[in-house]
Amino acid sequence: MRLQKIDSPMAWKGPDIDYRTEMMHVLSPVEIAEIDAALRRCQDLDIPEITAERFPAPVLGGTLRRVKDALLNGRGASLLRGFPRERYTADEMARIYVGIGAHLGRPLAQSWKGELLGSVINISDIVERTRGYNQAGEMMFHVDGTACDIVSLMCLRGARAGGASRIVSAAALHNHLLETRPDLLEVLYRGFHHRNHEMDALHSPMVPLQTDHRLPFVSQRDGRITCSASGCIRYAVEQGGIAFSAAEVEALEEWQRLARSPEFHLDMDFEPGDIQFLNNRAILHGRTDYEDAEDVTQRRHLMRLWLHVPEWPAREPDQIYLTPDSCGHWQHTNRRPLMDLPGSYLAELRAMQEVRIRDNSVLAITKSVPKASDWIRPG
Template identity: 45%
Template sequence: MNDTLTPVGGRGAWRGSTFDYRQDGLWQLSGEELGEIDAALATLKDHGDLDLTEITPATFPLQRVGDLLTRLRDELRFGRGFVLIRGLSRERYGDDDLARIYCGLGAHLGEVIPQSGKGEILGHVLNVADLVDEQVRGYRSAMAMNMHCDGHDVVSLLCLREAKEGGASRIASAAAVHDRMLEIDPDLVRVLYRGMPVMRGRMDAEYGDGRIVTSGDVALFTKTDGEFSSCVHVAQTRDAARAGHFEITAQQEAALELFCELSSSPELYLDMQIAPGDIQFLNNRLIVHGRTPYVDHDDVGRRRHLMRLWVNIPAWPRRPADQQDIYSMEDLPLWARQRQPFMELPERYLAEVTARQRAAVGG
């Protein structure tokens, strides 16, 4: 890290209070593009009942939309760092077909990868906190979620159903937070460049390479050849300190707190309403994301339900060395061994959750 810190600037250092994402960030699918997606789904089904892992550019062929996704890769890396794609019809497609389309788009964007030690390549963001005995992670509840990034290159969400009230996707540019911190206290920015250890999930470690905490410090901010990259896991860093893996200093805590304060400030964040059929893409190296709390339906079949993909982009360079320790490539094939065929299909998943709800109420 250079002692002379400079702002990131550019389109990627946007401030949410200064623009409307519906004018700069919303991509509407054209009739021709929707027709091509429909034809790709028909081609996929001609191959028989393929598992989601068998959806590839060959089994789900796209040309016009493939060109769109090439532009999307550039916008995620060199532009705003996020895109919301709109146009898929909830009336035309059932949940399982939307999952197939979603994985097909992901396969053209890059490599769809497992998201946890369970091996799932399609995640379900659904409130089940009242249906299970154990404490659930934030995305499986209706609580607010603090600003953070997910693993590897790109995280994406496709909305199946909205909440009764609330549940906006809150995003912010980590580059803009960096630049605002630089104006306030450059010494705290340097702390985040040096980084801190990060605690990994127990199951992710158990089924992965075994490490419960990173072997070294993970830089929240770094620049390589002039390209900025962020890696923000504030809660897991504090977990590592509480578990005794390192002794957090007052300055480190102040740096984390300032990042949280700024990324959650109306000046910098942007609240995005993801409607049914919308697909959000975020560059995990540039964007931090969270969620506002929400009120949901009692019936689990009507609750807010989003599907999630993690995608690695082979055309992008690997993360800088001081950010790779938390995202072990060795984990991915080990996690994949836990996966069962067809386990993430949303209609099957929702049927299982619905049965659990009925059992809980004695129905």
Template identity: 40%
Template structure:
């Protein structure tokens, strides 16, 4: 277990909602020239007949946007921890071309990593008719409310292709602000959260090796850098699968995290429109989604694209807090993270 950080976190990523209301600088808008540059890059990769895995910065040149993308990456990695990008006319393009544009932008922010054992690099967040809470069900496959959680990467990107008929708001909260609240008002929970919990491995849930061998900390710190990793549903599924129970103190600690994340003083809700892109630091931001009602017509149903990226400048993490690389590298292969 890493040493518990017992001081208030004053980093810009430890924001509360009022800070965002005051600053108003977390939303960025693409203008007509930006869209034209993206369109030119798209036409280039289409002429070459490239699929996503063969599109990189060199084949998706963005000479005008590159400097701004670098600034957004700095904000995500070392600043506030997230940006919202608006102004891309997604409905003017085919879904396949929107994927290529989102992928091309993502390559300026980091390296795409796989999102499941099948090796998928572009996630499609839709209701597949699965039931949230099943041991082998990932939340993005349902239309259910998803409690605040993290994903299995450094940076998670979400782009709206189509909205739901009703609901489906995307919410984010600073995990560092949650840590500050716990440190100030419930410090007795910090040892429990820093020790961590066993997690279900979603794709191995029904095998003889269904849970992580080691505990996964909720919070860890090194040299004053605090990071978060949390999916309560996978903690509880691990208990159900192994026939174990959380202690009363563990239950209270997790309840405290959930209640703080849902506190309107701390989190912000986003009603993403087609073309909007939400980009978050997965170690400082917890994200959530409200439940939603979908359209009857298949081609109108809610559809979000998702990227998992390894950042350009990787975050320093505690030894018991191994780096996330999606499903692609052995040191984290046992941890089936993902909303």
């Protein structure tokens, strides 16, 4: 295999980019008026019912076509800003977000539960066994499932401090390793086994629990790079009996070290209402650490979409462990009506948090009450 440099606008380095001028579009009054009108048409629709046709926006639609082209042929990242978050409820924001996303691709279910709209919020102190995006703190660089072509986030509420979206170009990391450590790049091209979440595999006959072959960590065709840097690689080691070689450990650690370096990554600070779109094949994302609120309804809260774009060039077959058909099976089998809307989700979380607080208080009081034996002293 002859390794080649990726020569495209996607191979950028963070310090060379001002995302406010190169990756950001500020919504115009006309575009916001179109969104208002489209929302009225979708006010009572469930998430799967909101399509580009049911969310018409002629001027904004032109902007989104340019965004879509930039995601595939340009920098691979885009941010929409200027949305008047204060005008809308969380559920209205959700419907607007899905309507905008539908102009770029088809929303996919993000887990066996079938949710089309995910909530990225720390609930690890309320719900047992949460996934990474429902925990607090910094996140390492990764891409989401291989069924997803565009991964997107909308900011409902920011953190008290910190919590910037941190992104990096896989092409830039690839090119640097090609120059400095081609031996490690060869390891990444050979790839790794992946292991899915057990419940995801259990609830779809099309999702293997663990791959029987290595998936290339990076691959390229026609000058385009695709990356499969997901946490599923770690699960294969922690739960699937896979052992890394010393070279594999070094390759993965060097990849993350470079991504964390200020020489490569770019931070985007989210404002309420911001919508970020990333090419999930070529742009890795993470986040910085942050300070959050105690009340779960006041915590940093992003909504997430996985979008499939059928007209984009297909991924390499040997790099796929999750397909749009798998996600469709989850949606049609397990999804409940209106389950994705954040209003009812936050209300449920708040009720669960109050139970936790009450139970912990009772436990603390019980532990502080002296036992009968404590009052008996040998005399």
